[in-house]
Amino acid sequence: MKATGIVVEYNPLHNGHVYHAQQAKSKTAADIVIAVMSGNFLQRGEPAFVDKWTRTKMALASGVDIVFELPYRFATGNAPVFAQGAIELLDAAGCSAFCFGSEDGTIEPFQNSLQLIDRHAQEYETAVKKAVSEGVSYPMALNQAYKTILAEQPSLSVADLSMPNNILGFHYMEAARSIGSSMKAMTIKRMGAGYHDDSLDRQQIASATGIRKSFFGSETLDEVSDFIPPVTKQLLYEWQTERAVFGNWESFYPFLRFVILRDGPSRLRAIADVSEGIENLIFRAAQSHDSFQSFMDAVKSKRYTWTRIQRMLTHILTGFTKTRRAEMEKPTYLRLLGMTNEGRAYLNVRKKELSLPLISKVASFSDPSLDMDITASDIYALALGDGSSAAKTGLDYHTSPIMEDHFSFKSLK
Numbered sequence: 001m002k003a004t005g006i007v008v009e010y011n012p013l014h015n016g017h018v019y020h021a022q023q024a025k026s027k028t029a030a031d032i033v034i035a036v037m038s039g040n041f042l043q044r045g046e047p048a049f050v051d052k053w054t055r056t057k058m059a060l061a062s063g064v065d066i067v068f069e070l071p072y073r074f075a076t077g078n079a080p081v082f083a084q085g086a087i088e089l090l091d092a093a094g095c096s097a098f099c100f101g102s103e104d105g106t107i108e109p110f111q112n113s114l115q116l117i118d119r120h121a122q123e124y125e126t127a128v129k130k131a132v133s134e135g136v137s138y139p140m141a142l143n144q145a146y147k148t149i150l151a152e153q154p155s156l157s158v159a160d161l162s163m164p165n166n167i168l169g170f171h172y173m174e175a176a177r178s179i180g181s182s183m184k185a186m187t188i189k190r191m192g193a194g195y196h197d198d199s200l201d202r203q204q205i206a207s208a209t210g211i212r213k214s215f216f217g218s219e220t221l222d223e224v225s226d227f228i229p230p231v232t233k234q235l236l237y238e239w240q241t242e243r244a245v246f247g248n249w250e251s252f253y254p255f256l257r258f259v260i261l262r263d264g265p266s267r268l269r270a271i272a273d274v275s276e277g278i279e280n281l282i283f284r285a286a287q288s289h290d291s292f293q294s295f296m297d298a299v300k301s302k303r304y305t306w307t308r309i310q311r312m313l314t315h316i317l318t319g320f321t322k323t324r325r326a327e328m329e330k331p332t333y334l335r336l337l338g339m340t341n342e343g344r345a346y347l348n349v350r351k352k353e354l355s356l357p358l359i360s361k362v363a364s365f366s367d368p369s370l371d372m373d374i375t376a377s378d379i380y381a382l383a384l385g386d387g388s389s390a391a392k393t394g395l396d397y398h399t400s401p402i403m404e405d406h407f408s409f410k411s412l413k
Contacts, residue, residue: 001031001032001342001345001346001349001350002028002029002030002031002032002096003030003031003032003033003034003065003066003093003094003095003096003346004024004025004028004030004032004033004034004095004096004097004098004099004186005033005034005035005036005090005093005095005097005098005099005183006020006021006024006033006034006035006036006064006098006099006100007035007036007037007070007082007083007086007087007090007098007100007168007172008035008036008037008038008059008064009037009038009042009043009048009055009208010037010055010058010059010208011038011042011048011049011055011208011212012049012050012055012058012208012211012212012228012232012236013055013058013059013062013228013229013231013232014207014208014211014227014228014229014232015227015228015229016101016190016191016207017062018062018063018229019188019191020099020101020188021033021035021059021062021063021064022063023099023188024099024186024188025063027099027186027188028096028097028099028184028186030096030097031342031346032065032066032340032342032343032346033063033064033065033066034064034065034066034067034068034090034093034095034343035059035064035066035067035068036068036069036070036085036086036089036090037052037055037056037059037067037068037069037070037337038052038069038070038075038076039052039069039070039071039072039075039373039376039377040052040247040376040377040380040381041072041075041076041314041318041376041380042075042076043075043076043077043079043082044307044310044311045076045307045308045309045310045311045312045313045314046247046248046249046310046314047247047248047249047252047314047380047383047384048247048380049208049212049246049247049248050235050236050239050246050247051247051377051380051381051384051395052069052337052377053337053338053395053399053402054235054239056337056338056402057231057235057338057402058231058232058235059338060338060339060340060402060404061229061231062229062231062232064340065339065340065342065343065346066093066336066338066339066340066343066346066347067336067337067338067339067402068089068093068334068335068336068337069335069337069373070082070085070086070089071085071328071331071335071369071370071372071373072318072320072369072372072373072376073085073320073325073328073369073372074086074331076311076314076315076320077311078138078139078308078311079139079167079168079171080171080174080175082168082171083168083171083172083174083175084171084175084178085330085331086172086175087172087175087176087179087181087183088175088179088330088331089331089334089356090183091176091179091181091183091355092331092334092354092355092356093334093354094350094353094354095183096182096183096184097183097184097185097186098172098176098183098184098185098186099185099186099187099188100165100168100169100172100185100186100187100188101165101169101187101188101189101190102159102163102165102166102169102187102188102189102190103160103163103165103166103189103190104159104160104163104166104169104187104189105187105188105189105190106187106189107185107186107187108157109157109158109159109160110159110166110169110170110173110185110187111173112156112157112158112159113146113158113159113161113170114170114173114174114177116149116150116153116156116158117146117149120149120152123148123149124145124146124148124149125145127141127144127145127148127149128141128142128145131144131145135302135303136302136303137302137303137304137305137308138308139167139305142161143161143162146161165190169187172185173185210227211224211227211228212246212248215246216246216248221233221236221237221240243384243385245384245386247380247384249292249310249313250291250292250293251383251384251386252292252317252383252384253291253292253295255317255379255382255383255387256286256292256313256316256317257286257290257295259316259317259319260282260283260286260316261283261286261287263316264283265279265280265282265283268282268283268316270321270322270323271312271315271316271319271320271321271322272312272315272320272321272322272324272325273308273311273312273315274312274315274316278299278304278312281298281299282299282312282313282316284298285298285299296309296310317379317383318372318375318376318379319375320372320376324368324372327368327369328368328369328372331356331369332356332357332367332369333356333357333358333359333365333367333369333370334354334356334357334358334359335359335362335370335373336358336359336360336401337401337402338401338402338403339401339402339403339404340404341404341405343404344403344404360400360401361400362374362396362397363397373396374396374397377393377395377396378393378394378396381393381395
């Protein structure tokens with residue numbers, strides 16, 4: 001059986017995601033689609049709208065056959081770290097190809113960009129370091145350095161690395177090359193709204209950002225129904241009925257603020273991504289601001305992007321230190337969250353060929369990265385449940401991988 005891989009967050013899964021899964025399978029002539037999906041905290045440093053189990057159900061009912069969890073260390077990393085972890089897992093899972101959505105929509109510009117940066121590696125790195133030293137954010141420094149070397153070959157067709165999906169796609173390809181993967185890289189043009197677009201119009205494909213913003217503005221799913229498949233709508237209704245609260249920083253902020261004020265600058269300094277004295281600013285902001293929005297307004301600066309600060313805050317909330325991060329340089333397992341019958345058949349055939357251990361029960365495996373995933377899940381559940389007895393902690397131990405024959409997919413399609 002032939003598998004193609006995709007990297008997803010599904011926060012939440014919408015019509016554009018369904019199109020991506022369908023096109024990935026079709027364009028690579030694959031038998032199944034394997035998704036590596038972030039857990040309960042995401043790449044932009046924010047809690048997931050709904051938990052990983054609910055998003056796994058969305059995936060399995062919408063064209064994905066196997067869902068593996070991207071460990072916390074990579075799921076909450078910057079673009080190169082996020083991409084490296086995801087690609088290593090897809091490679092370990094035996095995928096013959098990986099397919100990403102991009103603003104460009106063709107693979108040649110990404111190949112040209114990789115070759116261009118290779119030819120000017122020293123000049124590129126020097127330009128990045130110079131921009132960062134001058135207070136430019138790291139993502140902007142990368143783009144400025146890229147434009148500097150591109151100016152020498154203006155006629156070359158390259159990827160626009162100012163666009164969010166293109167940036168991730170570039171890093172996926174860079175990661176695949178760095179590990180010598182045989183996976184073929186493919187891309188499809190992103191349809192509809194852009195990655196960061198936060199408004200909805202009458203097109204049927206909107207961004208997850210726009211969908212979440214619309215919901216939090218109205219507290220109803222009615223306005224987003226045209227932009228999400230039936231499975232997403234039903235599972236979100238079920239979530240809202242059972243829990244009432246969706247994951248977001250505003251509702252998590254009291255827990256974050258408690259941790260910041262309890263630990264103080266000296267302990268915050270040990271947290272991953274916290275550097276250059278920003279722990280003092282974070283502490284002062286927590287002392288004087290009682291909402292997440294006002295807290296962020298007080299901390300954000302030209303040097304520290306909103307996303308970079310959110311990643312720091314995620315690590316503060318979960319207690320993810322620089323020391324713990326150093327123990328997790330590479331993925332060490334494939335954590336199975338769910339599979340269809342076709343996905344089960346693939347694993348039955350390929351299980352002995354996987355280059356990393358396959359984990360379906362967390363109690364049977366010991367690993368620092370897995371321990372961090374479990375901790376992050378429990379903290380997410382505790383904050384989501386407002387610290388009450390209704391908080392569903394321990395789900396990683398009590399939830400088996402989602403199976404097609406244990407879940408009514410047909411009623412959701």
